[in-house]
Every structure is written in structure tokens, then in C-alpha cells.
Amino acid sequence: xARIRTFKPEFLxxxxxxxxxxxxxxKYPMFVFMGLWSVCDKQGVFQWKPNQLKLDIYPFLDFNMAxxxxxxxxxKFINKFKADDxxxxxxxxxxxxxxxxxxxxxxxPAKYPKPQEDQIEVPEEDTDEEEYCIDTVPKQYENVLKRRxRxRxRxRxxxxxxxxxxxxxxxxxxxxxENIISKPKNKLELTEEQKPLFNxxxxxxxxxxxxxxxxxxxKATTAREMRHLKTLVIRCSNIAKGVTADFMRTxxxxxxxxxxxxxxxxxxxxxxxxxxxxxxxxxxxxxxxKDNPEIRESIRGMFDDS
Numbered sequence: 001x002a003r004i005r006t007f008k009p010e011f012l013x014x015x016x017x018x019x020x021x022x023x024x025x026x027k028y029p030m031f032v033f034m035g036l037w038s039v040c041d042k043q044g045v046f047q048w049k050p051n052q053l054k055l056d057i058y059p060f061l062d063f064n065m066a067x068x069x070x071x072x073x074x075x076k077f078i079n080k081f082k083a084d085d086x087x088x089x090x091x092x093x094x095x096x097x098x099x100x101x102x103x104x105x106x107x108x109p110a111k112y113p114k115p116q117e118d119q120i121e122v123p124e125e126d127t128d129e130e131e132y133c134i135d136t137v138p139k140q141y142e143n144v145l146k147r148r149x150r151x152r153x154r155x156r157x158x159x160x161x162x163x164x165x166x167x168x169x170x171x172x173x174x175x176x177x178e179n180i181i182s183k184p185k186n187k188l189e190l191t192e193e194q195k196p197l198f199n200x201x202x203x204x205x206x207x208x209x210x211x212x213x214x215x216x217x218x219k220a221t222t223a224r225e226m227r228h229l230k231t232l233v234i235r236c237s238n239i240a241k242g243v244t245a246d247f248m249r250t251x252x253x254x255x256x257x258x259x260x261x262x263x264x265x266x267x268x269x270x271x272x273x274x275x276x277x278x279x280x281x282x283x284x285x286x287x288x289x290k291d292n293p294e295i296r297e298s299i300r301g302m303f304d305d306s
Contacts, residue, residue, distance in 0.1 A: 005037040005099055015265035020075060027068045032057055033077055036092055037099065041111035044095025048080055048088035083113040091115045188230040191237075198233045200245035201271075204252040205229070211269040228271035235302050240295040247292060254286045255279075277303045 011017075017030040035057035040046045046053070050066035057065070069090065072078045079091045089112055190198055205211045215225050236243045252274075259269040263282075267273050274280060284300045 003038055003040075003105070005040075007034060007037075008098070016075070017077070019265075020071060024068075024071055027063055027071060028058065028061065029068050029071045029075075029077075032065070032068045033072055033092075036072075036078065036090070037095070040092055040095060042096075042101045042105050043110050043112070043114050044092040044099070045110070045112040045114065046090045046092075047112065048090045079115065081115040083115075085113065089113065089115070188227060188234060190230060190233065194233050194237050196245050197237060197243065197248050198230060201229055201233060201248045201252060202226075204249060204256075205269065205271065208256065208269055214268065214270055225271045228275050232271060232275055236299055239302055240298045242292065242295055243299075247295065250287065251283060255283045258283060258286060275303050277301075 011034070014030070017033065020027075020029040036046055036053075037044075039053065039056055048069070050064075050069060053069075054065040069078070069080075073080055073090075077093055079093065080088060081091060082088050205215060214221070216222055233248070236248070255274055256269055259267050259273075267276075267279055274283065280303045281300055284296055287296055
């Protein structure tokens with residue numbers, strides 16, 4: 001039986017999946033990947049039966065489900081494994097991290113066996129180059145990400161409670177509690193000295209068409225990104241008094257190079273991405289060693305406590 005699942009807006013901007021769509025025309029890997037979520041159990045496991053899956057996922061489209069599953073497996077969006085019952089199953093990578101399982105499904109046992117590490121068939125890599133993404137980060141930032149994941153889990157539980165309650169008063173209390181958690185404690189104000197830095201950085205992001213489209217896609221996103229940008233400017237100027245508008249432009253120039261080079265498709269050219277601790281450290285490390293070494297050293301780890 002198919003289940004109701006959720007997806008984040010960022011999914012529609014997933015570059016790797018859209019690239020698969022372009023390079024495998026008529027195979028629909030991006031949409032099949034989304035369709036698989038509805039046939040998974042709470043662990044993200046589904047039966048590896050292409051013919052049956054075709055009946056549940058786009059049955060009126062003419063394509064080979066087995067070939068599409070193979071594409072997704074080779075791209076490491078799903079894993080195929082053989083369970084103790086002799087049957088083959090598929091597992092959606094990071095399913096439990098991104099899906100909110102409702103109360104009834106959570107309390108019941110899983111429908112399918114969970115894959116063991118030695119059962120997962122991982123395709124061989126085509127390159128030894130190390131890639132950093134949201135699930136593969138330097139070890140020194142693992143604690144930061146774990147703390148953020150706990151905070152997101154608390155917010156998801158609160159949202160779930162809000163959806164399930166039928167009492168208007170309880171709903172109001174839950175919504176108010178959520179607003180308290182998400183509402184910024186202090187309004188960020190720029191000083192006269194910080195405004196030129198902010199304007200210089202903002203102009204850099206706006207000069208990139210893709211970044212500008214993300215920044216101004218809606219009011220909520222614009223407000224969030226501008227707050228991140230203010231945070232960046234305020235911290236930089238407070239920690240290192242010698243930070244100038246030219247230095248900010250240099251930092252963003254190197255950040256842009258990283259997002260269009262080795263980390264293309266992994267990191268977006270936005271303020272929110274830049275203030276991620278490991279991204280910020282990578283950008284600072286990419287700056288020429290002879291340029292402002294004292295400033296670079298003082299601000300390198302300024303987002304590690306974020």
C-alpha cells in the first residue's frame with residue numbers, strides 16, 4: 001500500500017537528479033526516485049520487483065523500470081541488497097533522515113528487513129576525488145551537524161503534534177511554541193562601517209543570475225538570506241577589524257569558483273551555504289596565503305559554533 005510522503009522544496013532544484021533526467025531521457029529517474037518514497041516502509045526499504053513497482057509508479061508511461069532502478073543505484077540514490085529471506089530489496093539512501101514518519105507507522109514494526117552494511121551492493125566509484133556534500137563532511141564538523149539534526153528532529157516532532165491534534169487550544173499552543181523556537185531573538189543591525197561590507201557582498205551574490213534567482217524567489221527566502229549575510233558581515237568585522245569591502249569581494253570570488261568547480265551541485269552560491277562551518281573554512285583556506293594571513297586565521301573558524 002502506498003504511503004503519503006513529503007519532499008523539501010530544495011528537491012526540485014537538485015542538480016544531480018536533473019542531470020540524470022537530461023542524460024537519460026525517457027527513463028524518468030528523478031520522478032521514479034520520488035515515487036519510490038511512497039512504496040517504502042518506515043526504514044526506506046522497498047521490494048526490488050521492477051514489474052510490480054511499474055504498476056505503482058507511472059504505470060501509463062512507457063519506460064523500463066528495471067533500467068531506471070539501475071540508473072539510480074549506480075548514482076547512489078538507492079542501494080540494492082539481498083535479505084535473509086532470499087529476496088532482493090532496495091533502500092533509499094538517507095530516507096529516515098529526510099522523512100517524518102507518522103505516529104501510527106512509527107509504532108508498528110517495519111514491513112521489510114533492514115539492510116546490513118555487508119549486504120548493501122555499492123557500485124564502484126569512477127573517481128577517487130573526495131566530494132563534500134551535506135552527508136559527507138569533514139570530521140571536525142560532525143558534532144555541529146549532529147546538533148543541528150537534533151534541533152530539526154525536535155521541530156519535526158512539534159510539527160507532527162500540531163498536525164495530529166484536533167483541539168483548537170492545543171493547536172494554538174503548539175503553533176506558538178514553534179514560533180518561539182524559530183523566531184530570531186535579536187534583530188541584526190548594521191553599523192555605518194559594516195554597511196559598505198554588506199553592500200559589497202550583496203552585489204557579488206546579485207551579480208550571479210542563479211544566486212540572484214534563489215535570493216529573491218520569495219519574501220521568506222530573501223529575509224532569511226539577508227539575515228545570513230548580515231551575520232557574516234557582523235562577525236567578520238567584529239572579529240577582524242581590518243576586513244574591507246575588497247576583502248569581502250575576494251572571499252566571495254573564491255566561494256563562487258568553488259561552487260562552479262569541484263563542489264558544483266554540492267554547494268550553492270548563497271549566504272546560507274557560505275556560513276556553513278565547513279564551507280566557510282574551505283573558502284578561507286582557498287584564499288592566497290600571502291593575502292591578509294592574520295585576518296584569514298582569525299575568521300577561519302568563526303562559524304564553528306553555529
